[in-house]
Amino acid sequence: MDKTKNKIDLTLSCPRPLEPGDRVLLAHGGGGKLMNSLIETVFRPAFSNPILNQNHDSSVMTVNGVRLAFTTDSYVVHPPFFPGGDIGDLAVNGTVNDLSMSGSRPLYLSAGFILEEGFPMESLKRVVQSMSRAAAVAKVQFVTGDTKVVDKGKGDGIFINTAGIGVIEHALTIGPKSVQPGDVLLVNGDLGRHGIAVMAVREGLEFQTTIESDTAPLSTLVQDLLSNGIRAHCLRDLTRGGLASALNEIAESARVTIAIDESQIPVREDVRGACEILGFDPLYVANEGRLVAFVDKDDAERALALMNQNPHGAGSAVIGSVTKETGPLVTMKNRIGVSRIVDMLSGEQLPRIC
């Protein structure tokens, strides 16, 4: 028997997860393992500092006695217009939500446009008006901006970056490191609609009902919790990589085990059906108006009631808790009572979803 051949077969029979190679891959932007690897091997060694290392949706820092939150996101969603929203309101809500996840009150946004030569002026106006409306709803102001134009074929219509500043007016430290055993997990509604809405229009799929993106600002929902004294330990919006990736990141930072219950996780029937057709798991699909809240167990019932009263929290549910076991681990009990590990997304499920 040829030993070389044997060796190759052994290698082939044991597939390893894709390693970050010498080129950037689509999956490096997907919110999963490869993106984490890029952050840990390229960005963190260069930029590491205590504020960045909070590992949260927005960073918190104190300037002359005032606690501020600061965050940024670029939006490259394709196509830029989809059922329930467009790249404009996404760019507002996404950054407002990242600011809200530190419990801050969002105040000011910046807007950076990278336009491709030839992009229709009418589409730009539509996006800008959508940003303006979303900013008014979220009570934030655009105070600074920038526009660059790149040659035709060197961009894709429109990319938008927004950064945001919020002010923190409570004494809590909200973030992964505040998560404790016993904490109860709540989500503010059904999962997976944003990702499926974008995929459906991108792939030209038609479902019996139109699935609309869940894009929404979560600032008032968070303020409702905090102003009523809910001890929120961690808040995270469920964008790229969905619920599963968010929980894995938090379990990793907090070194805890998180146990969720599939039967309690709200997913609409049409979204579940679309996921089956497309081969997606709704736990990994991006949302743009959904969060998971880790709250003190004694506050969970009151938190659920408050969330359900908010316009962006109808359909809120308790989906699990932090166990006493050490971690990091995320487990899910399925509908027949069997528990399995919920891993982080390995590659790219839905490119350019936000």
Added chain:
Amino acid sequence: MDKTKNKIDLTLSCPRPLEPGDRVLLAHGGGGKLMNSLIETVFRPAFSNPILNQNHDSSVMTVNGVRLAFTTDSYVVHPPFFPGGDIGDLAVNGTVNDLSMSGSRPLYLSAGFILEEGFPMESLKRVVQSMSRAAAVAKVQFVTGDTKVVDKGKGDGIFINTAGIGVIEHALTIGPKSVQPGDVLLVNGDLGRHGIAVMAVREGLEFQTTIESDTAPLSTLVQDLLSNGIRAHCLRDLTRGGLASALNEIAESARVTIAIDESQIPVREDVRGACEILGFDPLYVANEGRLVAFVDKDDAERALALMNQNPHGAGSAVIGSVTKETGPLVTMKNRIGVSRIVDMLSGEQLPRIC
């Protein structure tokens, strides 16, 4: 004689400046008239508010008693590596400089990367390390970031957005509206090097000497002026559109006439030569480490001495003053003593220069 023909000829004989049409043009990002038109017709109607309407490099706002500056810029420079710098230090220095132009002390930056699938990982590392070094020099920290990857052919290697927060610790209102008749104009060194350095490598031109970009952080230079009590009325960094566009914007906001003297404007001989070969006017060429300062006439001499002592101010010069005439107008006396109007850039001189 065919009347129709006559009509057409008349139209053709009177060329009008290009109007913003139904598509985005490269010149909409060029820092000149078309970009101003885009801002005034699309962005301002949607986003108008008193803070945005300060029309300055960074916006200034007060949060719980603390005066903050906030700004953003996207960087799409092509190619990303050029003599004297790269897109990484540009993305740090550009935003640090915008913050400095309000007299703020730059503190925190965000970084948003839009990478094209297939971009070499080594190039990304080089850019990130360059950002890290530039941030250390400018004494700012990256505290939040985001990475998106777009499909091959839908981007151009690497685009970077940075936003920044600075704190204002003086009582001055620095901006176009504080400019007064009698103010003296100073620049901190020779003009046009950044634009020519990028163009030379892009076009494969070879000059007798290598022209290096002037990219540099201007925060210490501005702090040197302010901490020594210089009454700086307006500061502006001379990026896209160069000195001529910056002065036109300020003259427009302040409704003043600005008179500059060509013989006093420092331009290196090799840069002047390259401009002649390429058909550029150095007054319109982008810089990335140069500012114009409008200072109280009684402080001008001291300001010049302070600027010359700073490592980024060797070669500073007084180049003109604000006259008693109403504006808006920018005039320049040439080397033989004749004055002419210096207009804003109409189209696009140097696309993707920053």
